[in-house]
Amino acid sequence: MLNLESRSNLGLIQQIVETIDHDPKATYFGIGGGMDLLPQRFYEYLQQQGVQVYFNHMLTKLDRGTKTTLHFEAGKPQAGNTMLGHGVAAPPALHKTVAADEVILTIPFPAARVLDVNPAFSPLKRKTLRELNYNGATKVFLQFRDRFWETKHNIFGGQVITDLASRFIYFPSTDFGGKDGGVVISSFVWATEAAMWVAFTDESRVEYTLNDLAKIFGEGIRDSFVVGTSQSWSNDIYSTGEAAMLAAGQFMELEGYVQQAEDNIHFGGDATSFKIAWIEGAIEAGIRTALEI
Ligand SMILES: Cc1cc2nc3c(=O)[nH]c(=O)nc-3n(C[C@H](O)[C@H](O)[C@H](O)COP(=O)(O)OP(=O)(O)OC[C@H]3O[C@@H](n4cnc5c(N)ncnc54)[C@H](O)[C@@H]3O)c2cc1C
Known part of the structure; x- marks a missing residue:
């Protein structure tokens, strides 16, 4: 239930670390405006130092x-x-x-x-x-015209876990009640589950995860679908996977x-x-x- 099934072949110590890090009671922080503000501030500082x-x-x-x-x-x-x-x-x-x-x-x-x-x-x-x-990671992103998860299902942030191929679905944790729709991470998976998506094209990742969302939230969500994309970090020569595990x-x-x-x-x-x-x-x-x- 913690997205750790795909991590279950790791060393015991790594599994304990993962269980603690992904404890549902853990508090995570993000940077308002986007995490890339962190390296950008370092960059500005370095420039000032010549x-x-x-x-x-x-x-x-x-x-x-x-x-x-x-x-x-x-x-x-x-x-x-x-x-x-x-x-x-x-x-x-x-x-x-x-x-x-x-x-x-x-x-x-x-x-x-x-x-x-x-x-x-x-x-x-x-x-x-x-x-x-190194483990892999894949994320699929779907943009919707309206925030049906909030208006119809009372979901404000957080995740849905399913045994469908999408497995872990994440909802935006900002702009609650926004009128401009939003982007759902329709699948965020690691290791073997991420490796599966590597074999699929961008288009079919979007298609399969949209189908999964429609199974969970109803066919009506297709009317509000705008566009989708995905990223498989194992496919990227600069990251070669999600992280060492x-x-x-x-x-x-x-x-x-x-x-x-x-x-x-x-x-x-x-x-x-x-x-x-x-x-x-x-x-x-x-x-x-x-x-x-
Ligand atoms: C899907 C995903 C979700 C994550 N979620 C979180 C989260 O919620 N919270 C969190 O704290 N962390 C998260 N992380 C982990 C976080 O991104 C990493 O811990 C962090 O980016 C590591 O920083 P780094 O500088 O060590 O490596 P990286 O950020 O990987 O930087 C390495 C750099 O080296 C460059 N590079 C590679 N090869 C070469 C080369 N030959 N020549 C020159 N440059 C090269 C790459 O382009 C890259 O810029 C996540 C990672 C992934 C993949």
Whole structure:
């Protein structure tokens, strides 16, 4: 009932963490105006400090040494990643190489596997980058002209759980009573359940989840349907899945090497924290890597 069935093949410790994190009594906070305000504020601060930030640069190669040289290519466009944030412009020209005294690498571990690293990382780091289990996630979004879930079913925010393929349906937790309709997350699933949607086209994900909603709330909802879209994070080369989720044995076998620096290359990102799959974990890892340096 907590969207944890698809997580049930994980290591016991990870399952306990997941159960605590997704306790129905847990309070979650969001940022009014959108979560991207958080990185945007960091970006503004960095600009004020004169720190150069380059967007659309894909790291492809690391030449390690007292100074490590990072090689970049132009970012590969992804269907889901084509929109740049407010005020964020593409760089005028690709900055192909950067030589650095210290490097903090925060890309997902599976994405790091295609990096050309010379000399190679230590065997146990390579094993960790190779084996650390990442789960997938898929979300399908349906826009409706009116908020039938509120007006007809008295649902204000929260989720519906079903054994239909959609599984977990989330309703907007803002703009209650709004007259401009709203967007329902008609399916938000992880791991094996998310992997299933990967095989489907965007169009059929929308179609199947709209059918599920019609089964639950009645055929009449189709009249108010406007448009739908979806995102499967396993299909995205920049995320390569939802998040690290430690499989059985991985706490014992790999955890010691997840955070381990390789000379002047430090590993950040939520996967290297104790709050895997949370923004809080990415911040925790950011503080740890800063302290390491
Ligand atoms: C579906 C979903 C729902 C979530 N819900 C929540 C939630 O409700 N609350 C919460 O706290 N957390 C949630 N999370 C988790 C949260 O998004 C992560 O914990 C957080 O984004 C991790 O930050 P990060 O900087 O470690 O990694 P990321 O945000 O993944 O950043 C990694 C960056 O590296 C870039 N990158 C990848 N490869 C390269 C390369 N070769 N060169 C250059 N750049 C590269 C990527 O483009 C990306 O910008 C959710 C995640 C998903 C997928």
